[in-house]
Amino acid sequence: MPHILFFSRNRSTGVEHAEDGFVKAYCRLQDSLMDAFVEIKVLLPDLELKDVRGVVYRSDQGVPSDVNESLRKAIGIRIGPGLLKIMKGLVGDREDLNELLNMLDECCQGVILSFTKDTLAKAPEDREKAKEYYAWLVKENVRLYDSCIAFAPDSPLVDGMKPPKGNDE
């Protein structure tokens, strides 16, 4: 049986940090059923969504007439926890907009990862020093503890650390 793909999808997300305090992110999705583009502009330091626009070039569900009107309902929210839930709540849980909201979320995740990258890039090459660096990151942020296998309670990166019991204010 020839291994021919029945369905394929490409999703590409890019993030630019502009000089004027804005961060721009875009997501292009192309798959067997849909071709669409979403672009956002986010203002630092609040990571507030200042502009959102989208285009649907092709969709098996037809092209919604109110793409931009709907996506712009997300303007004003800040990138942070629970973002997709907030966006779906504001824009509406419509099937024809569902993928566009996922793309908007990808853009926002890209913005977060663009800053995350800077923190991770500071990890030392030396294994022992790297371990100290990651342990320091966990101490700085309780939410990192047990957030993935690298920071699980039995991981050497959190060796000797007690499970967080809140902060010692």
Next chain:
Amino acid sequence: MLKFMRNKVVGIERKDEDTLQAYGMLEDDIYAVELEVSIGLSDMVIRSIQGRFKRWTTPECPKAIPVLQQAVGFCALEEGFSQKVQKKIGRKGCRHFANLLVECCATAEQAAGLIRGRKAERVVAGSKGPGGTMQKEAKKHLEKSFEETRAARSEDRGGVVIDLHVHTYPASACSVARVDDVVVEAKRIGLDGICLMDHNYVWDRARVDELKRRHDFLILRGNEITTDQGDMLVLGLETPIQGIIKLDELRTMVSGAGGFIIAAHPFRGFLLFGSGQLGLTPEKAMERPLFKQVDGIEVLNSKVTEKENRFASEVAKGRGLPGTGGSDAHQVSDIGLYATRFFSKITSERELIDALRGGRYEAVAFKKEKDVF
């Protein structure tokens, strides 16, 4: 110049009459991972997964590969599938694998829809009411502690300490703490009361009255509501809010009901960078419109960093808003990590709102102060 880029590519092959094979690749500036997932066409159940890291960050990351097997048997059509993958594969393994697995399954679902010529219907999980029981042995052990802590509480008649931010299961799906166990723990550590702050959930007054009587303990009702400006702790609103509401609409409703709004963990940030890296200062943060709409700010919350709590405290002071403390407990051991000490007695929800308006209270690190863990 691009600061960050992520590409995800998924291909779906129909292996046989009832099997879809998804080949996924995620490549970004930080990670590169690959997945091969076999999914049943008739039931959309994951039958097998193989994963591979091409690039990763910490030396521990490759240990996430065996964790992928936990997703075998998951149904991609199940309500909450994506959250389940994030929890079981993301939190226990790798978030990037979880992200790619969700993408592979979503793509497979689209392919399956094409094959079947119709969209698959999602299974809606039934809801359950709050409740729960405690094992006899544990109860016996804890009864002893109650007596000790009750005695300690009676010494301090000047006011009360209440954990203003408690989540219970199943009222909050993200919590694992049953309400009875929460109350038992709150009494054990010497709190005077708790406020149930389940997500978009209004507790039935009669049910809470029954709990109060049964446990002989102060249990108050609130509601954590998600708005376009973040999560809000709301007191005094009986109207159930479903979905997301705009903060200004919520303000109108709460004012009409004579209630009180506290901005919950307003500076809860990200895992690997802080607001400082973004250039956010308390002065700039004070300008956020949300602080004109709320009555108070949660300045001690156990799910955020010390820096984020300090930042919230500075903003509260700068805006002249009162600060409250609450554990944001999602498990029994979290109860009382933080709380609010009121300098007057509180016995009802109305008295709580009056006390919050009066401003005679402070946020406290209760467990640390009492040295009870």
